[in-house]
Amino acid sequence: MAKASTGTLYRGNEGMWSWVAHRVTGVGIFFFLLVHVLDTALVRVSPEAYNAVIGTYKTPFMAIGEIALVAAIAFHAFNGLRVILVDFSKSGPKNQKKLFWGVIIVWLIIMIAFIPRQLMHTFGG
Amino acid sequence: MSTTSIPAPRTGYSRHKSTRSKFEMFAWLFMRISGVVLVILIFGHLFVNLWAGEGVQAIDFGFVAGKWASPFWQIWDLLMLWLAMLHGTNGLRTIIMDYAEKPGTRMALQMILYIASVIVIVLGTLVIFTFDPCPAGADPALLASFCSAA
Numbered sequence: 352m353a354k355a356s357t358g359t360l361y362r363g364n365e366g367m368w369s370w371v372a373h374r375v376t377g378v379g380i381f382f383f384l385l386v387h388v389l390d391t392a393l394v395r396v397s398p399e400a401y402n403a404v405i406g407t408y409k410t411p412f413m414a415i416g417e418i419a420l421v422a423a424i425a426f427h428a429f430n431g432l433r434v435i436l437v438d439f440s441k442s443g444p445k446n447q448k449k450l451f452w453g454v455i456i457v458w459l460i461i462m463i464a465f466i467p468r469q470l471m472h473t474f475g476g
Numbered sequence: 477m478s479t480t481s482i483p484a485p486r487t488g489y490s491r492h493k494s495t496r497s498k499f500e501m502f503a504w505l506f507m508r509i510s511g512v513v514l515v516i517l518i519f520g521h522l523f524v525n526l527w528a529g530e531g532v533q534a535i536d537f538g539f540v541a542g543k544w545a546s547p548f549w550q551i552w553d554l555l556m557l558w559l560a561m562l563h564g565t566n567g568l569r570t571i572i573m574d575y576a577e578k579p580g581t582r583m584a585l586q587m588i589l590y591i592a593s594v595i596v597i598v599l600g601t602l603v604i605f606t607f608d609p610c611p612a613g614a615d616p617a618l619l620a621s622f623c624s625a626a
Contacts, residue, residue: 377564380564381565384560384596385592385596388561388603389599391540391603394540394541395602395606395607397614398537399618401536401540402536402537405535405536409533421522424518424522428511428515428518432512435511435512439508465527472530473532473533
């Protein structure tokens with residue numbers, strides 16, 4: 352009988368947490384996408400209407416939100432590629448934990464590059 | 477005396493054929509194919525709109541007009557819209573199937589999802605194809621430079 356302390360098939364390990372994070376980021380990205388298509392649709396209303404709404408994307412608060420958005424997208428993208436490798440590559444399932452840490456490393460590189468860039472754009476420098 | 481005919485072993489036996497459609501298999505495959513394409517489309521989108529030049533600070537009506545003046549970005553954004561919406565809609569469908577147990581709740585959540593998706597896909601597609609980069613009567617200061625060139 353598996354115990355919580357020793358871990359069951361999934362509990363607390365890379366396979367489960369990557370799955371949870373994939374769902375959470377996926378749902379978040381989907382709702383942003385609905386909003387993003389609607390705000391972009393304002394280009395059909397008037398230049399003023401579009402500029403007013405896109406102006407809110409340039410505020411410090413939303414700039415932090417864009418960092419969260421890029422973080423969610425980058426994780427979902429790289430973990431999605433990991434899922435594909437697990438499904439289609441012969442050695443994928445055996446290496447799924449290593450692939451997870453590979454996802455985290457590539458994700459960290461993207462975030463370390465993007466965060467200062469975004470802060471420079473937002474606060475100048 | 478009547479002869480009893482015994483069929484030869486295994487003749488006439490066939491594994492029960494699934495009566496289900498292949499929809500779920502196609503949905504599974506679609507998530508993987510669209511996922512790979514979306515990685516390219518969305519990272520390209522993020523690079524041009526958030527990384528290059530002044531990033532998000534550079535985006536305004538003129539910026540969008542400049543991009544959609546080119547069929548390249550029209551097709552890019554159209555493909556991104558359709559693939560991302562279908563990918564996201566199928567993802568949410570999966571989540572509804574996993575967590576909503578009552579048939580009524582499942583049906584209601586799915587209907588809301590599908591209606592929202594259709595509205596966003598149709599609206600987004602219309603916006604890309606009916607967009608006027610130089611609307612008549614608009615403040616020229618807000619438009620792309622090519623609008624006043626003529």
